[in-house]
Amino acid sequence: MSEKTISLDLTTEKLYKKAKEEKIETVWDRKKIMKAPCGFGEKGICCRLCSMGPCRISPVKGKGAQKGICGATxxxxxxxxxxxxxxxxxxxxxxxxxxxxxxxxxxxxxxxxxxxxxxxxxxxxxxxxxxxxxxxxxxxxxxxxxxxxxxxxxxxxxxxxxxxxxxxxxxxxxxxxxxxxxxxxxxxxxxxxxxxxxxxxxxxxxxxxxxxxxxxxxxxxxxxxxxxxxxxGTPVPRETEANLGVLKDNMVNIVLHGHEPTLSEMIVLAAEDPELVELAKSVGAEGINLVGMCCTANEVTMRHGVKIAGNFLQQELAVLTGAVEAVIVDVQCIMPSLVTLSECFHTKFITTSPKARIKGATHLEFEEENALESAKNIVREAIENYKNRQREKVFIPQEKNHATVGYSVESIKNQLTRVMNSNVDNSNPIKPLADCITSGVLRGAAGIVGCNNPKVKQDYGHIEMIKKLIANDVIVVTTGCSAQAAAKAGLMSKDARKLAGEGLRRVCELVDIPPVLHMGSCVDISRILNLVSDVSKYLNVDISKLPVVGAAPEWMSEKAVSIGTYVVSTGIDTWLGVVPPVTGSEEVVDILTNRMEDMVGAKFYIEQDPIKAAEQMLQRIEEKREKLGI
Ligand code: SF4
Ligand code: FE2
CATH class of the missing domain: 1.20.1270.30 (Substrate Binding Domain Of Dnak; Chain:A; Domain 2)
Structure with a gap:
């Protein structure tokens, strides 16, 4: 991968350059050192389930080991x-x-x-x-x-x-x-x-x-x-900003990273504590600037408008700005590399969960029984670290974008009924959305979700796919790192309506929403399940017949495999932009990309080019519309 093309995001490019100049290792460097991935692992044909093995199956049919020692094919x-x-x-x-x-x-x-x-x-x-x-x-x-x-x-x-x-x-x-x-x-x-x-x-x-x-x-x-x-609190629409430009030169910057809101909610409260704000001033800062990373960012931005520092591939880059007093984490998607990286700066890397201890990190266990006090102690650690910031090492890229977030199913329904009840029968709040789809003003809906992956130019898969879909009157709902990519690219601002097709633009103007709706963190894909179920029940057609599609263009984690599998099992065709480790079995590929349709009415599509994938999604949406006669 050329160094110029690691990301669509300018802040990533700038900080990656800084890392190179300062000879600090990042995920992209480790990816390069790894060279090509293991061919057996990539195809899923390596087994280490027992000690007769490990066994690996020859990828060439009829040549070499065709079975494991136990006979597993x-x-x-x-x-x-x-x-x-x-x-x-x-x-x-x-x-x-x-x-x-x-x-x-x-x-x-x-x-x-x-x-x-x-x-x-x-x-x-x-x-x-x-x-x-x-x-x-x-x-x-x-x-x-x-x-x-x-x-x-x-x-x-x-x-x-x-x-x-x-x-x-x-x-x-x-x-x-x-x-x-x-x-x-x-x-x-x-x-x-x-x-x-x-x-x-x-x-x-x-x-x-x-x-x-x-x-x-x-x-x-x-x-x-x-x-x-x-x-x-159930999220309601609110305004925020996204990208590393939300870090502040003159404030105590705290990055909240991980997943569970139990910790982050208390940190939000602690950061507003007048005593701690005073403490921050006493160390020479103008105040405390709390920002989010990965799904923790989604949780706290949806409920408080806390600014989004970035998505998965920007966790190291936040530290690289040299302006972060603490990265506070709980569980999932946390790179252990943050230990060594933090040592290059004054940043404190603070783990808080016994489920995700990382050697070399400062561990301040978060005690739920004593939650607020525990959170205050963690925030205090960050404030006291402000004096150690090395000004000559600070570089905060200025890029950031405005976003409207907070679209829970409840808030979508409220918004629809509130704005449209003058000209529709609002006995069922899902009616306006269903009407927009059946009339063809909206061609369909797409859920774009999932991670970043250094195998893919960061955010490129998400953004190109989303742009193509909204330009063709498909409303996009999004969660996880995909949501953050959209927010950073300005697609969650109401201004982005100009990128939407005529139908979608009209709907967005009428209902006063952006064309891409932030529905929350990865667990909040369950909100999407509830929403499509409501539409399915209202129209009295199964989910698999609706013009609805899903995609994870830059997925990387096991969680994404589970998500993709339950989305398909729920009847929604799902596009993957990174090839899953299954190509070593013709049968498994056939089940996932073909036979699953006979079982659950939907299947996986594998397409690495996000624009081609979006074209396939649009085609599938039109096929479904035709079958429904709408
Ligand atoms: Fe053990 Fe069979 Fe796996 Fe080989 S293929 S490691 S023998 S379980
Ligand atoms: Fe997540």
Whole structure:
């Protein structure tokens, strides 16, 4: 990869140049040293599940080892590896969800964690058939928490939230026997079935992968989103800014990075504490500048408008500005390289979770029982580090863009009914959206999600795909690092309407929204599931028949494999811009990109060129419209 083309983002290019000049290693340098990826790993045909091996299958048919020592074929090995990726991703999202429910369990009107959205809690309680009338809201909260915690390990039945799916979808899941049961159980079943000498059938392994992934999307992630809203508030539209230009030369800069809002919400409160603001002034700063990175950024920008410093591939670059007093992290997507990188500057790299300790980092464990005090101590560490900033090393690129964020399903519905109720029947808030789609003013909708990956020019996949889609009247909803790419590129500003096709532009002007809607963090893809389910139920057609598509143009993590699998299993065709490690098995490729359509009505598409992928998506949308007769 040429050094000039590592990113579409100018701040990345500028800071990468700074890293080169100062001989500081970044992810792109390590990628270069790695040279070509391992050919066996890349194809998924390496197995190390037992000590008779490790075994690797020859990629050339009929030549060399065609089976593992136990007799496992390439199909079985590839499918087992894929299933384990799904299990890893589902575990990460769902354990995040579980932690949030634990926080709800300990919520108290006099404590640090309170119920912020009582209406949403009551709605969930009703859904779970929990009595709410004449009860203290915190009693309800505890009963809801107990019931949701049981979703992880209950011995019988299926997950509660799959009841939110349309009947047609539930029927498909039932017939395929992929209705998710308890969340932990699905993950454990995959680990068991992929153990040496268990399942030896690729299709069965992909089936199990679908069930486990559904326990993530319609289970752990959905629980994570809903209970975060209950505790911290359901997002409403608000203004923010995005990119490393949000760092401030004259302030204590704190980068919040990771995933769970339990920590970040308390840090937001701590950073507003008058005593700490005074402390920041006493060390010579004008105040505290809290900014977000990766999904933590999404959580706090959706609920507080906290500015977005950047997405996954910018975590090292934030430190490289030399202007960051502390990077505070919890779990997931945190590069261990931040330890050595921080040592080149004054930055304190602070880990807070026992689930993600990193050797060499400053570990200040976040204690939920004593949350605000714990958060204040962490912020204090950052403030006291301001005096160590080496001015000659500071370089903050000025690029940043304006963005409107905060589009939860509730806020989308509110906005639609509020603005359009003068000329539509607003008995169902989903009607205006469905009408726009059926009339053809909007051709369809696309969910663009996922990570950055140094195999891909940063943000290029996201931005080119999104631009092409909105220009063709497809409304885009987005989460995760994709959302941040869009925000940085200005696509979440209302100004970006000028890039939209005529129909989409009209809708955006009428409803007063940007053409790309920020729906939150990666677990918040569950918001997209709820939204498409509502549209499907309203129109009385299965999700797989709707002109709706999904894509992860720059995915890299196991979480993304789980997401892709539950999105497809929900009936939404999904485009991947990075080839997953499955090409060593013709059968697995055939299942994922072909046979899954017969099973769940949707499949994976692999296309590395985002523009070509967008063209395929548009074509698919038109095919679906034609079949629906709209
Ligand atoms: Fe080899 Fe089979 Fe053991 Fe895998 S499980 S390492 S293929 S012998
Ligand atoms: Fe994420």
């Amino acid at each position: 390439a199909d079985v090995i590839v499918a087992r590896n894929f299933a384990r990726m799904v299990a890893g991703g589902a575990a990460a999202h769902s354990d995040h969800g579980r932690d949030i429910v634990h926080t709800l369990y300990m919520a108290d009107k006099d404590g640090n964690y309170k119920v912020k959205d009582e209406e949403k809690l009551r709605k969930i309680a009703n859904e779970l058939e929990i009595q709410t009338e004449n009860r203290d809201i915190y009693d309800v909260a505890r009963e809801v928490a107990e019931m949701l915690l049981n979703e992880f390990g209950k011995p019988f039945g299926t997950l509660e939230f799959i009841e939110r799916a349309p009947e047609s979808r539930k029927k498909i899941w039932k017939e395929l026997n992929i209705e998710p049961r308890a969340i932990d159980r699905e993950i454990a079943t995959i680990m068991h079935s992929t153990h040496m000498g268990c399942t030896g059938d690729a299709e069965s392994l992909i089936n199990m992968s679908m069930r486990t992934a559904l326990s993530d999307g319609w289970g752990g992630s959905m629980i994570g989103t809903d209970i975060s809203d209950v505790l911290f």
